[in-house]
Amino acid sequence: MATEQQLDAALETALETARRGHRGANPLVGACILDENGSLIATGYHQGAGSPHAEIDALRRLGRISRERAATLTMVVTLEPCNHTGRTGPCAAAIAQAGLGAVHYGQADDTAASGGADYLSAAGVKVSQAREASAIRELNHRWIRAKEQGRPFITVKTAQSLDGRINAPDGTSQWITSAQSRAHAHALRARVDAIVVGTNTVVHDDPRLNARAADGTALPRQPHRLVMGRRELPGTLALAFDEHWEQVRTREVHELIARASELGYGHLLIEGGATVASAFIAADLADEIYCYQAPVIIGAGDCSVNIAATRTLSDARAYRIDAFSGETLARLGPDIMLHLEPLPDN
């Protein structure tokens, strides 16, 4: 069996592997499988909601093995294997069924999916937990907070000029975002359960809000649409192309979130306009931000974020370039994209 040092190193590797996924309804999780000598023979990670969990991904990469061989293997995973049937089956059962001899995990699962360790022990698998999992908790610190607050994970998208403007004084706002930026934003749409936009955006722009490939065809997974606000909407809307949309007649972010939770959404994408995005940022409900910047200076017009309560600099919201995911800072054709997350609490 693997030594303690090998388990520690494998947990580091699992953490690195976890970062290849995308945050959302589920946390970032990575897994490794070690052989009887403690050598790494497979890795896996969770790519996002609807995709296999990290443990299943690692088992698949392992391929077919005998029961005798399986009993000599150790699964090392950043998060306690789930004991819960969601969009995918429980991992604890899958690991026991595969006949693995041991499981070593980092962070305990305190959510509704907990109990995996007990299940595995009862099934005769040797289970251990790492003494130190702070880096793993930090990886998912905002996902953990969202779970604690009983709400979806929330991604906010902003698109602005270099000087932070979203339009010119006459309201014109259609700068030429690059094909790469559009493709990035559409891939983001395809990962979320629902997109949230304000009534003003719907009235002014009448967006379709579906997720499209570069050639205009719809991507396989499509987000639902929530329109936030009390303004009356026109009778025909581009986003009403199927039944998966509704207007939530409120200006309160918590009421919007409550309705999204009722609808079972685990991951929301706040697309705008500025009023809606600002409301989520002001309430510290932006678990991550994708900030697209076009290389233009407008010099006047509305700003991308407006928080009326800001008085002094210590009221500012602090973020960091998200070095804990696979995305940090990218050039998307002429544009740039920053992936940010709030600083963890100390």
Place this chain on the structure above:
Amino acid sequence: MATEQQLDAALETALETARRGHRGANPLVGACILDENGSLIATGYHQGAGSPHAEIDALRRLGRISRERAATLTMVVTLEPCNHTGRTGPCAAAIAQAGLGAVHYGQADDTAASGGADYLSAAGVKVSQAREASAIRELNHRWIRAKEQGRPFITVKTAQSLDGRINAPDGTSQWITSAQSRAHAHALRARVDAIVVGTNTVVHDDPRLNARAADGTALPRQPHRLVMGRRELPGTLALAFDEHWEQVRTREVHELIARASELGYGHLLIEGGATVASAFIAADLADEIYCYQAPVIIGAGDCSVNIAATRTLSDARAYRIDAFSGETLARLGPDIMLHLEPLPDN
């Protein structure tokens, strides 16, 4: 001697090498030396004002060689060698003196330093010019414009939050820029002839405006200081630590530039505040921009750029991430830095 194909390839290499330098009072220039078989044996580039020109840099890297050997060599350089004694001696004379057999250059020099090709021909050096030099002209398109307009090359620095703010409503503005950002900005100061700031910045912040290393010691080359504006200044100022400063009592960028030219400055750094920086951007006088962004969202306060004349989106100034220099987009500790230049005219 080198074939035409080898000369073309060497000019490409010289162009790549040129990008390692910094723009400023002088253009970006790169050079290669080819042996009698057309093989590359040395490269050189101009690091910035006060440093050797690219040709001299390449000759130095070549080391000591015999007259016989020198006569078999070809210098390939992006810009016609200068015939002008500035802070450094004329390159045309240095090449002739080194005894090189041939010179092949890209772009002709139309400035006061022109005449190098004629000088070299008269000295018995075989001189040729590339048929195609559009990429080389694009590399220095804003430097060329500055020369045509008879003014210094102008670098604008902006420092802002993610939402484009430079302060909070109560005027607080001292966000914690990273040590890396400060070091970058001080290296920038050390490359320019003079820093320009507005009177308001001087009155409010009383900056010293010298170029310092991370340990606080002054860098070898120090910029002069120009204070722009008509407001009366206090009697004692931190930036008045030596005689190389003055107040230019105007709000007109062209009057400031005229005075800077009189003083012999070839490269200005506009440090702010927002009013001064915006005036240069509005007048399309920002030849390059360093845009520092701290990962905070303030949500209210003054914007980094304000252009009263902006009405509609087509009034916006278009830039590009400067892929034509060695700097594009950098993470400076928690901050990011964008290096931008205006789009070339079509």
